[in-house]
Amino acid sequence: MGIQSWVLRENSATSLYDCRDDQAAELLGKVDGASEMNWEMLQSVVQKCERCALHASRNQTVFGSGNRSASWMLIGEAPGKEEDLQGRPFVGRAGRLLTEMLLAVGLSRETVFIANILKCRPPENRDPAPEEVESCKSYLERQIELVQPEIILAVGRVAAQNLLATSQPLSELRGKIHHYGGTKIPVVVVYHPAYLLRSLTEKQKAWDDLQLALNVRE
Numbered sequence: 247m248g249i250q251s252w253v254l255r256e257n258s259a260t261s262l263y264d265c266r267d268d269q270a271a272e273l274l275g276k277v278d279g280a281s282e283m284n285w286e287m288l289q290s291v292v293q294k295c296e297r298c299a300l301h302a303s304r305n306q307t308v309f310g311s312g313n314r315s316a317s318w319m320l321i322g323e324a325p326g327k328e329e330d331l332q333g334r335p336f337v338g339r340a341g342r343l344l345t346e347m348l349l350a351v352g353l354s355r356e357t358v359f360i361a362n363i364l365k366c367r368p369p370e371n372r373d374p375a376p377e378e379v380e381s382c383k384s385y386l387e388r389q390i391e392l393v394q395p396e397i398i399l400a401v402g403r404v405a406a407q408n409l410l411a412t413s414q415p416l417s418e419l420r421g422k423i424h425h426y427g428g429t430k431i432p433v434v435v436v437y438h439p440a441y442l443l444r445s446l447t448e449k450q451k452a453w454d455d456l457q458l459a460l461n462v463r464e
């Protein structure tokens with residue numbers, strides 16, 4: 247998942263930064279991507295997004311939340327039922343465990359930025375389809391560019407495989423330091439808290455994942 251460069255084809259405003267939020271949807275049809283968008287515009291465009299079929303079944307988009315200048319950026323798979331209702335990532339049962347995991351290593355949710363591969367909930371929480379990931383890709387790429395994190399935690403298999411553009415299983419991706427796209431941003435793969443809720447015996451491994459991430463930052 248490399249950083250894609252987006253080209254402005256025609257634009258009545260002098261730059262995307264000059265646009266009002268209500269111009270965002272119109273502009274989206276005129277640009278190949280979001281690489282010039284600031285946070286407000288990106289959020290507005292995501293809110294109105296109809297790039298894939300998931301827009302029809304969502305209650306709302308889940309843009310991401312937290313510190314927009316965070317050192318740690320956590321990226322999960324996609325909103326679930328609770329997230330789709332509340333409009334915030336990781337607020338269900340798995341999210342509460344994620345919050346506890348962060349606290350265990352001295353991080354509050356407010357200090358990190360949390361986003362997902364998809365901004366809309368797939369029905370029945372099925373895995374994201376490739377075309378849905380592709381439609382949403384540039385939003386996450388721009389979020390990463392804007393946050394400029396010192397480290398990315400890929401939360402679970404789907405996030406890890408998409409961020410690292412690989413089909414390797416989670417077992418082979420954990421325990422190593424990867425890098426995001428063509429950048430120097432380290433990526434550490436951690437177990438998804440939903441999996442940990444089902445397999446409490448793996449909690450030690452989840453702790454190991456977080457220790458690896460902490461060590462990268464030292």
Ligand code: URA
Binds near residue numbers: 322325326329362
């Ligand atoms: N699982 C995810 O991967 N992301 C969320 O936001 C919630 C659950």
